[in-house]
Amino acid sequence: PEQVSNHPSCRVLKDESKVRLVKRSLALEGGRSLPVIIKQFRYPGLWRRLGFLFASSPAFGSMRGALLLQSNEIGTARPVAALEDRTWKNRGTSYYVAEEVKDSRSLSAFWRYALPELPPEERRLKKRLVLRKVADLFARLHSLGIYHRDLKGSNILIRGWDGDPCECFLIDVDGLRQRRRLGWSRRIKNLVQINCTLGRRLSQRDRIYFFRRYAESSLLPGERRKLLMRKIQALTWKAETRRMLRRVGSGNSSATGKVSVLFLVGGLPYGGIENLLLDLVAHLDRDRFEFRVINLSGSGALAKRFLQKSIDVVNLGFRLSTHRLDNTWRLRRLLKRIRPDVIFTCQFSANYLAAMGLPCKVITQVHNIKREPYWERRQADRLLGWIGTDRFVAVSRKVEEVLAAAVPASVGKTTLLYNALSLDRMRLPCGYSREAFRSKEGLDPNDFVIAAVGRLVYQKGFDILLEAFPEVIASVPAARLLIAGDGGMWGELKAIIERLSLAAKVRLLGYRDDIPSLLSASDLFVMPSRWEGFGIAALEALALGIPTIVTDTAPISELLTSGVNALVVPCDRRAIGQAIVDVAGDEAKRKLLAASGRSLLVQSTEMGAYARQMEALILQVSQKGV
Secondary structure, eight states, X not given: OXXXXXXXXXXXXXXXXXXXXXXXXXXXXXXXXXXXXXXXXXXXXXHHXXXXXXXXXXXXXXHHHHHHHHHTTOOBOOEEEEEEOOXXXXXXXXXXXXXXXXXXXEHHHIIIIIGGGSOHHHHHHHHHHHHHHHHHHHXXXXXXXXXXXXXXXXXXXXXXXXXXXOEEEEOOOTTEEEOSSOOHHXXXXXXXXXXXXXXXGSOHHHHHXXXXXXXXXXXXXXXXXXXXXXXXXXXXXXXXXXXXXXXXXXXXXXXXXXXXXXXXXXXXXXXXXXXXXXXXXXXXXXXXXXEEEEESSOOOTTHHHHHHTTOOEEEOXXXXXXXXXXXXXXXXXXXXXXXXXXXXXXXXXXXXXXXXXXXXEEEEEXXXXXXXXXXXXXXXXXXXXXXXXXXXXXXXXXXXXXXHHHOGGGTTSEEEOOOOBOGGGGXXXXXXXXXXXXXXXXXXXXXXXXXXXXXXXXXXXXXXXHHHHHHHHHHXXXXXXXXXXXXXXXXXXXXXXXXXXXXTTEEEEESOSOHHHHHHTOSEEEEOOXXXXXXXXXXXXXXXXXXXXXXXXXXXXXGOOBTTTBEEEOSOHHHHHHHHHHHHTOHHHHHHHHHHHXXXXXXXXXXXXXXXXXXXXXXXXXXSOO
């Protein structure tokens, strides 16, 4: 076995102190080959060796577990062999050999890599399909009294998720046990395990769907279902809190002489606030500051980009709210462990009530002009502004005015600092060709391409833009509209496109990570927002020299001169449509807007200067000198 698992043809999948996992093909009679996974268990300790005198090895436990699953028609890797070394020298070593499950990937890998690549509507359907299959698998295991002591996302394989049927396979089955009746404590433990491993990638709605499906398959009554979900949520939070506190060390600056800054953000989706935070943290002086980013919801695909730039991200993984006491308690434990000098929060939704009474300063950056709709949250914001915040940062004058009305305590301690953009993030890929990109997107060289970027939500006003587009096409037949983004209004916008017969002229692209390339291939950028805090999407278009139209409800208009570096129009269907027609028919105006808009960015909103201003503010608030 040692020679088989160490053969040069083996590909090592995992190599840890107690477990080694390799993949290779075994030669069979007739010139055939069998791809297998070989798992080597290594327990060299004295007590383990003595234990194997009276108990079977983990390899034989894996064989029994696989045969148990097969006898109950539950998917698993087909077992081939189990071997153990009975000599005293190697008594703790055993080998389990199983066939490879072809064309499969782990549930964790599916959620992390495969799912984000799908279009939004297909992503939603596939997500529900896989959740349904996994919930049915759990319900069947538990109804048979089968308990898997390590039921996490990496131990569940998915095959056929891109077609039909979708199959689930259990692996790592050495800890499998069957009981006459499986108690609820063990069932809940399995559900908490899967919730901990997938919870950061699942929305609250997806989790509820999963647990409801499990409860239905387990024939639980309605009241029992609610108790089950509450219990699982509470135990998940406890497990995640323990894991997070073990991982996070102290961030106190007394030993290093640096200012310790903790950035709190509600989540890390691909959005303007989150991209701004990424650019800011990447530009801070690491010789003077040490920092962490705390992702309160634990969700968001942008987290991997923070890690790529060696920025430590701690995912707490609970629901966003400024008034939930369990959230406050959990965050307070973290703050006591890290002991930062300054807490920098993005919006009030980044719950920092937990900082009260701790020896740290708080800076709150406010990004939106929308009034908080819930009374209790408005009161929580007022309380935080009165006794919890040392300095406010408003991203525009309009935000400063709205903040002063909503939180009177902010008057006199608010700093105006317009948002900025990192030019590095807007660089085009090497070898980029505008013509080639347009051809790949199915656009004709003579098309007049209009781009819009943002989350598909009511705030962004894409429905207004679509309603204006028939009038645009009547005057500019070559006009094409590309809307990049994802969100809850996808279905509603699709319905508008069908109602207005715009399918040949308008495309919803879903989430795109090549926004600079998309904008550079466009002739015009439009931001039809009903409200904004600033409008970073328009800043990105200006940076690339794309003629830009923004509504006067977007505070970025405070930096613009309409007709010089952009067109600023009312948030109205006719006004937006007429502005598009005017720009499309005047090439000289487009060239003027492109040149003036790019110079505006270089002069006033470059990320390097923005980061230096923010550093000075943090030092001033921390009372460590400017």
